[in-house]
Amino acid sequence: MKGIVLNFPRRFRRMPKTEARMNLDAKSFLRRYGVMCFYVIAFAFGVLLGSIFASRCEKSTLESLDFLFTTNLDARLSQPMHMTFASSFASNFLFLLGTFLLGLTAWGAFCIFLVPMFKGFGTGLCAGYLIINFGFRGVGFYLLVMLGGLFLMSFALLVMCGEAHAFSLSFLKLFMLRKELPLSMNGMLRTYCLRSLYMLMLSAGASLLDMLLWTAFAKLFF
Numbered sequence: 001m002k003g004i005v006l007n008f009p010r011r012f013r014r015m016p017k018t019e020a021r022m023n024l025d026a027k028s029f030l031r032r033y034g035v036m037c038f039y040v041i042a043f044a045f046g047v048l049l050g051s052i053f054a055s056r057c058e059k060s061t062l063e064s065l066d067f068l069f070t071t072n073l074d075a076r077l078s079q080p081m082h083m084t085f086a087s088s089f090a091s092n093f094l095f096l097l098g099t100f101l102l103g104l105t106a107w108g109a110f111c112i113f114l115v116p117m118f119k120g121f122g123t124g125l126c127a128g129y130l131i132i133n134f135g136f137r138g139v140g141f142y143l144l145v146m147l148g149g150l151f152l153m154s155f156a157l158l159v160m161c162g163e164a165h166a167f168s169l170s171f172l173k174l175f176m177l178r179k180e181l182p183l184s185m186n187g188m189l190r191t192y193c194l195r196s197l198y199m200l201m202l203s204a205g206a207s208l209l210d211m212l213l214w215t216a217f218a219k220l221f222f
Contacts, residue, residue: 046120054128069122089207103164149210156202
């Protein structure tokens with residue numbers, strides 16, 4: 001009985017330490033990955049909106065958005081391999097360029113979320129269009145042909161959003177809050193451009209994967 005009485009307070013005293021450690025881990029996680037999680041949520045919200053919009057959208061509207069998203073299957077299936085790569089890379093480049101330019105402004109950090117949201121909207125729009133019009137055949141086409149390149153491009157875009165967010169906040173601190181930066185502006189700009197180039201190369205790889213998958217498997221479904 002004595003041992004029970006003496007041991008209970010010790011166990012009870014450990015609880016606040018565990019809770020404090022959990023709180024510290026949660027704060028560290030949010031500090032390190034909070035911005036990226038925010039952009040992932042924006043992308044997912046865009047996917048949801050696109051899926052809802054796909055059920056109410058006319059075919060002519062979808063075809064008019066083909067320069068940004070893959071919404072005109074007839075045109076994509078009839079074009080040669082190099083055009084598949086070019087159309088995919090052009091779309092990817094526009095999204096990365098928009099994110100890059102927003103990162104060069106002091107107010108861009110408050111608007112960058114619109115880019116992954118719009119990309120997610122197109123993703124949900126394509127998926128919804130395929131599922132609504134082609135059923136299981138559309139699901140198979142999306143998973144086998146479109147998902148690989150889309151995953152690489154979405155990863156590159158989300159990483160680019162994080163880089164642009166950080167660089168835009170640096171501009172805000174420099175010009176609006178008049179705070180000193182830990183590195184020279186030239187060095188930060190060089191790093192930002194270099195990492196943007198890496199994401200552009202990754203998007204080119206996504207476009208190359210799109211071209212290969214479309215050429216190898218697209219005609220198995222349509």
